[in-house]
Amino acid sequence: MTAAKSLQRKEVDRVAAALLEALKAECPEYPEVVFYDSPTIPKPASKRGEVVWHAYLLAWSASARFTRRVQAKRAKSRAQGEAFFDDKRINQAIVSLERARTLVAKAHQALLENVEQLQKEAKRLGLTADLGDHPDHLRDLTGVAVKLDGLTTKLKTFRGIPQARTSSEWDEFISVTAERLLNVGFTSREVAGLLTGRRPEKVDRATLERFRQRVRRRQVSAS
Numbered sequence: 001m002t003a004a005k006s007l008q009r010k011e012v013d014r015v016a017a018a019l020l021e022a023l024k025a026e027c028p029e030y031p032e033v034v035f036y037d038s039p040t041i042p043k044p045a046s047k048r049g050e051v052v053w054h055a056y057l058l059a060w061s062a063s064a065r066f067t068r069r070v071q072a073k074r075a076k077s078r079a080q081g082e083a084f085f086d087d088k089r090i091n092q093a094i095v096s097l098e099r100a101r102t103l104v105a106k107a108h109q110a111l112l113e114n115v116e117q118l119q120k121e122a123k124r125l126g127l128t129a130d131l132g133d134h135p136d137h138l139r140d141l142t143g144v145a146v147k148l149d150g151l152t153t154k155l156k157t158f159r160g161i162p163q164a165r166t167s168s169e170w171d172e173f174i175s176v177t178a179e180r181l182l183n184v185g186f187t188s189r190e191v192a193g194l195l196t197g198r199r200p201e202k203v204d205r206a207t208l209e210r211f212r213q214r215v216r217r218r219q220v221s222a223s
Contacts (some may be wrong), residue, residue, distance in 0.1 A: 007170050009066040014197025015174075016063045019056035022194055026052050039159045048184045055177045055194075061161040062170065090155060092191075097152045103146060108141040139149075175215045 024035065026049035035042055044050050065087065072085035075093045115134050122129035156163050164170040174195050181191045192211040193200040203211075 007062065007065075007167055009063075009163065010064065011197065012059065012063045012164075012170070016056065016059035018194045018197045019059050021053060023049070023052045023056050036047060051174075051177075051184050053182045055173075055180070057098055057161050058164065058173055058177075060090070061158045062164040064158050065163060065165070094152060094155050095147055097155070101148045101152065104141055104145050104148060108138065108145070111137055111141065131223075178211075178215045 023041070023044075024030070026046065027034075027044050030042075032047045036056060041057075043054065044053050068085045068087055072087075076084055079135055111134060115131055115138070117135075118131060121161045123200065152161075157166060164173050177215070178191050181194065182188070187200075189203045189208060190200045192198070192208050196203070196207070196211060198207070
């Protein structure tokens with residue numbers, strides 16, 4: 001299985017910074033101090049502000065992973081201890097849960113194939129298939145999978161905010177956010193600027209077209 005492609009810090013930080021400036025513009029009534037602790041920024045009253053606020057928090061959460069890595073290295077080099085900033089064990093737990101989820105899926109598939117084979121053989125012989133406890137086992141495995149998915153999702157957060165941890169998760173964030181921004185009145189050029197970390201006036205037609213192609217299953221006009 002191919003390893004998930006890692007995020008690039010520079011891109012994440014650029015987008016987070018651009019979204020923060022956009023959020024400040026949407027919330028001129030907020031004092032500057034409100035923006036010092038990102039997770040505590042109040043949800044704006046306007047729909048536009050709410051969409052930008054939500055996007056910024058997700059981008060900030062992704063960026064926080066890189067910041068914490070730097071903090072952990074600094075703490076270790078200064079002999080200050082690193083447990084407070086070290087996310088390695090959380091990462092290991094996530095990897096283990098994802099592996100467990102894969103094994104559960106394989107177990108479910110194997111048992112399902114066994115049930116299908118029993119039914120097929122019973123039909124050939126004109127009998128009623130005796131599935132024993134297999135249906136219960138299949139339901140139990142489904143429950144295990146749901147619990148593993150839920151726990152993995154919870155671990156992939158920082159201060160309660162979901163984190164994009166791979167390139168594919170970040171691309172999905174970009175795609176969904178682009179659509180939401182367009183739906184509340186941002187122009188295509190503004191959206192491309194915010195989600196690439198560029199000023200809208202710096203977004204030329206070529207940049208806009210590349211962005212449009214990147215956004216999966218979304219239509220961003222080149223106007």
